[in-house]
Amino acid sequence: MTEQRQAKESIFHTSDKQELFYRHWPAITTGTIRKVIVLFHRGHEHSGRLQHIVDELNMPDTDFYAWDARGHGRSPGLRGYSPSLARSVQDVDEFVQFVAADSQTPLANIIVIAQSVGAVLAAIWAHDYAPQIRGLVLASPAFKVKLYVPFARPLLAISQHFKGLFFVNSYVKGKYLTHDTQRINSFNSDPLITRAIAVNILLDLYRTADRIIEDAAAITLPTQLLISGQDYVVHRQPQLDFYQRIRNPLKEMHILPGFYHDTLGELNREEAFAKIHSFVDTLYQQPVHTFNYQHEDRWSPSADNWRQLSGGPVPFSPSAFAYRALNKGITTLGTLSNGIKLGCETGFDSGSTLDYVYQNQPQGKNWLGKQFDKAYLNSIGWRGIRQRKINLEYMIKQAVSKLQAQKMPIRVVDIAAGHGRYVIEALSSIDTVEQILLRDYSQINVNKGQQMIAAYGLSAKARFEIGDAFNQQQLASLSPKPTLCIVSGLYELFPDNSLLRTSLNGLAAAIPVGGILIYTNQPWHPQLKTIAWSLTSHREGQPWIMRNRTQGEMDALVNAAGFDKCTQIIDEWGIFSVSIAIRRAS
Known part of the structure; x- marks a missing residue:
């Protein structure tokens, strides 16, 4: 048997100040490149139960890292709890970024191997953050856990609504995970096993997994999927649907007959390890696979979907009648709501509408109009917009801190600011900001923005002007040169x-080199049809038809222009991301 490799134990700090425990197994030998594998454990487990993977894969020239997810193992927090699944996915991103820095290797040399819930986190991360790692190995991802109680999901959702946070204990016993007696006994006796899972995470897991499976074409990393052939814990069909939609020619799927859910801890796991070893060796022997996003606006699932939306619903179909009725209701009875009325007048994507949504104060002509407005403002899209504002303000402050650390002047420009609320509110209390320039195509937005600048007492260093966000010469000649540029909700x-x-x-x-670009993206939206077939845009009453861009596509455009993304956050629904990129030297 291979001698057990010794792990170094330490902690890394997340952006919300949590100290997560991790293990690092340094490479024993060196190769031509620095190889790094990051392991993510199953739900309920911890990094200590991954020691056998490091030993049995027998890759002495490879560094291995593994964490204890928050609420698990030796990491802090309520057992089985995270504020949201999105926070846990952000933890994944921050941990892999930490590993790259700690091992002094680029992301392109890192491969992720993840199992069960850990594999779902890795898949969501690949979709939402588009990391430029070398590849993924996913073992029995828990996209859909088998809940043997009828109507379990709706009952849990109802209970959460009335009770708030509570925990559900796992029904899974060691004998349903593996045929390996030693693994069964250790699972049943391990004091660090977390039996409980917070109901918010369990429900988030289902909801988010549905989104990722539906939109798996956004994942373009080389991927190996291992499916346990006799899995009592999770369903197989969602795994197959996910795999079929991944857009990368370098992908492979293996069904392992007789394997229980703990694919990498099964009695005959050498069969799984042989497949992993072969796939990993192939990835490291080949040049880094870079997906070509150059023609995504013409030849991609999102382009096809945009063309379908542009064509409208099938004439005389139930959908056509339903959306026509919805549009009629919006433009008649709906105008009792101040927000809906404003959207009809200025466009539902206008700066005026967004500023109204930011304020989130239901108003209407009467009680019914106010109720319409409340429901309108509480729609998932507008909740995402308000969270985007919060994330923008957070990232603006992070960008200012980065510029201060580099001793660069802080000169800010937003090229399509709407009314400019998120910029003004984020920067109003920061004295080191030298200049704020807000630009927009609309004179209405300029006038409203100037009033807001005056109201916040920023007239001495902030101004608002008409500007074309797509005029390359105008942007290139901005003077003095901005060190922080913001593009939100435009592209x-x-x-x-x-x-x-x-x-x-x-x-x-x-x-200038070292300056910062903050940009937003919409990789997914649950209401594209409703928006396209019932709402109008700011462009002379035309339908508001949007094309989602995968995060990989958006990042590729930014990178091609000369910027390197370094940080990203995304809301819990996966609708809007906010990223920071640094201007690199030519």
């Missing part, structure tokens, strides 16, 4: 990437 409105390239090239010419 999502235009399906054509040539416009974005023009805008980004102008910004690259304006922003």
Whole structure:
């Protein structure tokens, strides 16, 4: 048997100040490149139960890292709890970034091996963050856990609504996970096994897994999927659906007959390890696989979906009648709501509408109008917009801190600011900001923004002007040169990437090396049909039809213009991301 490799134990700090425990097994030998594998454990477990993977894979030239997820093992927090699944996925991103820095290797040399719930976290991360790692190995991802109680999900959701946070204990026993007696006994007796799972995480897991499976075409990493052939814990069909939609020619799936759910802890796991070893060796022997996003606005699932939305519903179909009725209701009875009325007048994607949504104060002509407005403002899309504002303000402050650390002047420009509320509120209390320039195409937005600047007492260093966010020459000639540029909620409105390239090239010419670009993206939206077939945009009453861009596509456009993404956050629904990128030297 291979001699057990010794792990170094330590902690890393998350952005919300948690100290998560991790293990690092340093490489014993060196190779031509620095190979790093990051392991993510199953739900309820911890990194100590992954020692056998490090030993039995027998890759002496490879560093291995594994964490204890928050609420698990030796990491802090309520057992089985995380504030949200999105927070746990952000933890994944921050841990892998930490591993890259700690091992002094680029992300392109890192491979992730994850199992069960850990595999779902890795899949969500691959979708939402588009990390440029070398590849993924996913073992029995728990996209859909088998709940043997009828109507378990709706009952849990109802209980959560009335009771708030509570915990559900796992029904899974060691004998349902593996045929390996030693693994069964250790699972049943391990004091660090977390039996409980918070109901918010359990329900988030189902909801988010559905989104990732539906939109798995956004994942373009080389991927190996291992499926346990006799899994009593999770369903197989969602795993197959997920795999079929991944867009990378370098992918492979293996069904392991007779294997229980603990794929990498089964009695005959050498069969799984042989497949992993072969796949990992192939990835490291080949050049890093880079997906070509150059023509995504023409040849991609999102482009096809945009064209389908542009064509409208099938004439005389139930959908056609339903959306026509919805549009009629919005433009008649709906105008009792101040927000809906404003959207009809200025466009539901206008700066005026967004500022109204930010304020989130239901108003209407009467009681019924106010109730309409409350329901309108509480729609999932507008909740996502408000969370985007919160995330933007957080990232703006992070960007200011980065510029201060580099001793660079803080000169801010937002090229499509709407009313500019999120910029003004984020920067109003920061004295070190030298200049704030807000620009927008709309005179209405300029006038409203100037009033807001005055109301916040920023007239001495902030101004608002008419500007074209897609005029490369205008952007390139901004003076003095901005060190922090913000583009929020703009690129999502235009399906054509040539416009974005023009805008980004102008910004690259304006922003000095080391300067920062903050940009938003909409990789997914649950209401695209409703929006396209019932709401109007700011462009002379035309339908508001959006094309989602995968995070990989958006990041590729930013990278091609001369920026390197370093940080990203995304809301809990996966609708809007906010990223920071640094202007690199040419």
